[in-house]
Amino acid sequence: MRELSDILFPRICPVCGVILNGAEREICLDCLSSLPLTYFWLRADNPAAELFWGRVYFQRAASLFFYNDGSPYKHLIHNFKYKGRKETGVLLGRMLGKRLRESGLYTDIDFVAAVPLHPLKHWSRGYNQAGIIAEAVARELGVKVLKGALRRRSFTATQTSKNAQERWSNVSGVFRLARRRDVENRHILLVDDVLTTGATLETCGHALLEAEGCKVSVATLAFVE
Numbered sequence: 514m515r516e517l518s519d520i521l522f523p524r525i526c527p528v529c530g531v532i533l534n535g536a537e538r539e540i541c542l543d544c545l546s547s548l549p550l551t552y553f554w555l556r557a558d559n560p561a562a563e564l565f566w567g568r569v570y571f572q573r574a575a576s577l578f579f580y581n582d583g584s585p586y587k588h589l590i591h592n593f594k595y596k597g598r599k600e601t602g603v604l605l606g607r608m609l610g611k612r613l614r615e616s617g618l619y620t621d622i623d624f625v626a627a628v629p630l631h632p633l634k635h636w637s638r639g640y641n642q643a644g645i646i647a648e649a650v651a652r653e654l655g656v657k658v659l660k661g662a663l664r665r666r667s668f669t670a671t672q673t674s675k676n677a678q679e680r681w682s683n684v685s686g687v688f689r690l691a692r693r694r695d696v697e698n699r700h701i702l703l704v705d706d707v708l709t710t711g712a713t714l715e716t717c718g719h720a721l722l723e724a725e726g727c728k729v730s731v732a733t734l735a736f737v738e
């Protein structure tokens with residue numbers, strides 16, 4: 514029997530638009546079973562890993578599913594990031610974590626860390642979507658989330674007047690390593706929602722890798738084709 518709230522406020526699958534039944538969470542079973550999985554977690558060399566070649570050294574890189582601009586699966590990420598659908602992130606994060614664990618390629622992860630959100634965005638959105646994914650992935654891997662390992666620097670408008678060279682050094686230093694001791698000689702799995710150009714993960718990676726003996730791998734929910 515459907516719950517009263519489901520009758521009064523039917524929940525809709527964000528991918529195909531059907532009304533979800535009581536057993537379905539966030540997405541209908543049809544759409545969930547046809548989620549375009551990447552299977553990147555099964556191989557060390559994959560398109561996510563290749564994206565970082567020559568830029569930053571990551572041990573492993575994986576994403577859960579593919580999407581592009583025309584993909585209806587884009588709505589899953591959009592609702593999670595901007596419409597408060599935190600449960601979607603938990604569901605997909607656990608799917609990702611389970612696959613990383615089962616692949617056997619992520620067994621030496623010590624901590625999971627989330628890409629930090631700009632403090633103003635965090636305040637207006639109320640949550641960091643990467644943090645929600647990090648918690649779900651960490652639970653599946655049986656490790657803890659390391660909070661505050663990286664911090665996002667805040668900039669003022671005066672940087673617009675700086676020359677190109679200075680601007681570049683500002684961009685590359687957006688994140689700073691705040692808990693060096695905690696990441697020294699550790700393997701950190703850095704987590705974000707979407708992998709597009711890889712610029713954010715690359716910058717975070719460089720900051721973490723400043724710590725002695727630190728190794729970094731990355732995982733995201735979506736990989737943009």
Ligand SMILES: [Zn+2]
Binds near residue numbers: 528529531540541544
């Ligand atoms: Zn659906």
